[in-house]
Amino acid sequence: MSGKVWLVGAGPGDPELLTLKAAKVLQGAEVVLLDDLVNSQLLEHCPRARVLRVGKRGGCRSTPQDFIHRLMLRYARQGRRVVRLKGGDPCIFGRGGEEAEWLGARGIECELVNGITAGLAAASQCGIPLTLRGISRGVSLVTAHTQDDSVPNWPALAQGGTTLVVYMGVARLADIRDGLLAGGMRANMPVAMIENASLPQQRECRSNLSRMLADATAFHLSSPAVLIIGDVATRAEQALARSA
Numbered sequence: 001m002s003g004k005v006w007l008v009g010a011g012p013g014d015p016e017l018l019t020l021k022a023a024k025v026l027q028g029a030e031v032v033l034l035d036d037l038v039n040s041q042l043l044e045h046c047p048r049a050r051v052l053r054v055g056k057r058g059g060c061r062s063t064p065q066d067f068i069h070r071l072m073l074r075y076a077r078q079g080r081r082v083v084r085l086k087g088g089d090p091c092i093f094g095r096g097g098e099e100a101e102w103l104g105a106r107g108i109e110c111e112l113v114n115g116i117t118a119g120l121a122a123a124s125q126c127g128i129p130l131t132l133r134g135i136s137r138g139v140s141l142v143t144a145h146t147q148d149d150s151v152p153n154w155p156a157l158a159q160g161g162t163t164l165v166v167y168m169g170v171a172r173l174a175d176i177r178d179g180l181l182a183g184g185m186r187a188n189m190p191v192a193m194i195e196n197a198s199l200p201q202q203r204e205c206r207s208n209l210s211r212m213l214a215d216a217t218a219f220h221l222s223s224p225a226v227l228i229i230g231d232v233a234t235r236a237e238q239a240l241a242r243s244a
């Protein structure tokens with residue numbers, strides 16, 4: 001008898017931003033493999049499960065991906081209900097796709113359960129509407145960090161007319177700025193940098209494209225943080241100014 005693996009999004013950090021479906025799946029879990037950006041308070045939903053911490057944070061000591069794959073496989077083959085709990089959404093820069101394919105190729109049933117991804121949560125927490133009629137016709141979620149060190153196509157993103165939400169960008173602010181400026185984005189394009197979105201220690205730094213590196217340095221911006229780049233990034237300030 002084979003078990004099953006649920007790849008579940010834990011949301012951005014605030015335990016209330018977990019979906020009802022994720023909570024239900026956690027309640028039925030026998031084994032939980034926990035990522036390190038996941039709030040441990042969520043474990044209240046699975047008091048009886050065996051919890052294994054398998055953090056994979058860039059630059060820190062981490063559990064090799066292959067080992068995580070094999071753990072999921074082993075427990076599923078024992079007939080267990082396995083939950084792989086990941087920060088944000090499992091398929092937004094979360095390797096959910098890779099893990100689902102790997103398990104599928106070995107005949108293990110796998111289900112994805114959405115989580116609220118950090119970029120969307122960060123925007124709401126700061127009152128930034130990511131799309132806005134007449135201002136932003138879309139959103140691009142991009143990572144500044146690629147496994148093979150290839151550079152994102154910043155010039156194309158600069159011209160796309162969408163709000164950019166950049167993950168894993170804190171260490172690459174100079175490259176992002178230079179790439180977007182080279183692509184023709186305005187130097188005074190608003191930028192919001194949001195650290196620890198949705199958690200009590202959330203901090204926001206408002207800046208613009210040409211100043212963002214200096215402002216982030218003065219602010220001691222650190223990971224995890226997302227950047228929101230686009231005209232919508234000033235909207236919350238305007239709304240607050242109007243209501244003041």
Ligand code: SAH
Nearest residue numbers: 088089094117118167168196197224225226
């Ligand atoms: N699957 C996750 C993303 C994992 S990649 C999701 O959907 O949110 C890790 C990156 O996510 C971090 O480098 C940072 O850019 C972003 N991130 C995760 N949690 C965050 C938070 N609470 N606040 C701001 N950024 C966060």
